[in-house]
């Protein structure tokens with residue numbers, strides 16, 4: 166690949182760190198569904214997870230393009246940032262909408278890694294993608310809020326000190342707009358009893374440390390509220406573009422890993438006295454996945470450029486996520502097929518990465534919802550839901 170990549174020193178540093186975590190490390194974690202703690206600790210100590218926190222709060226104060234370079238390189242090296250990417254960007258809600266007191270209290274410790282903010286509770290079993298239908302409530306009582314309800318797919322909750330929670334503070338039928346009445350809370354989970362907050366892990370097809378949360382009269386101080394009561398949905402939406410761009414970078418990293426692995430093997434593996442890569446049936450899916458990856462990469466750069474210029478690139482962020490997830494999935498499929506039976510063997514890491522890459526068609530936002538966004542907000546068609 167001859168084009169120039171941005172942030173070359175950061176990319177080099179991340180690639181070097183990742184070389185200490187080869188396939189065997191991830192295979193073991195995957196087999197045991199274990200949290201990759203050593204990998205997360207090294208990334209934290211190197212400061213990469215604090216890339217986007219401003220310097221005044223102890224972070225590196227780097228732009229989004231640096232965050233995207235870090236996540237891309239992690240995935241390009243065959244590692245997975247899913248265990249800790251939220252530490253990089255969940256703090257954005259506190260940074261943009263938190264009070265000075267909250268920022269001064271939390272951001273420096275998040276930056277140095279002594280406090281982990283990597284649990285983000287939005288999705289619920291009954292509401293699914295329809296976020297405004299969520300049922301978890303936070304009721305004000307004196308100087309506290311009392312939280313009741315349930316979340317699902319709250320990833321990394323067992324490996325986080327803090328939880329960013331979206332809950333309803335006004336009943337849905339009492340607000341003019343269904344997007345009103347939701348509030349965001351930054352909750353310190355360390356001192357909560359097991360009775361008021363129960364965390365149950367969910368085993369999934371890939372190693373993702375995801376959980377269900379159950380709130381039973383969970384008492385939190387009123388000072389946990391971020392920004393104004395009732396504005397939480399808008400606060401969460403304001404962070405979506407950055408998250409989608411960063412996830413697109415992970416998909417592009419995955420696509421590069423699969424394409425590299427597939428094209429190398431296609432050249433090495435000889436069947437019928439010639440390399441399998443001489444057959445167009447093997448070449449074309451890899452070349453197509455490469456084309457999709459490059460298109461995604463260009464869209465990611467465009468989105469990041471607009472974001473860094475202070476814009477609100479909803480179209481580009483959504484397209485970058487869609488194209489990135491499609492490219493990584495096409496590359497995963499081509500890589501598995503190129504490897505024939507060996508692709509299914511654990512020791513090649515392909516089946517693991519294949520399972521991991523599939524997630525991005527569903528989370529953090531499913532492909533259908535991105536297509537709905539494009540249809541409605543870019544092409545002006547009627548809202549479908």
Ligand SMILES: Cc1cc2nc3c(=O)[nH]c(=O)nc-3n(C[C@H](O)[C@H](O)[C@H](O)COP(=O)(O)OP(=O)(O)OC[C@H]3O[C@@H](n4cnc5c(N)ncnc54)[C@H](O)[C@@H]3O)c2cc1C
Pocket residue numbers: 284285286287288292293294295317318319320321369373375524527528529530531532533534537549550
């Ligand atoms: C491993 C994992 C980790 C996750 N981590 C987190 C996390 O940390 N925090 C968090 O809050 N959430 C998390 N999620 C949740 C994730 O964001 C949701 O799974 C995702 O948004 C889809 O919601 P759902 O599963 O409820 O699907 P549903 O909303 O039930 O949708 C099911 C299917 O129907 C489609 N669909 C629904 N409505 C429409 C429509 N109107 N038009 C077209 N298609 C539609 C969807 O696209 C989807 O394909 C995670 C999920 C997984 C699997």
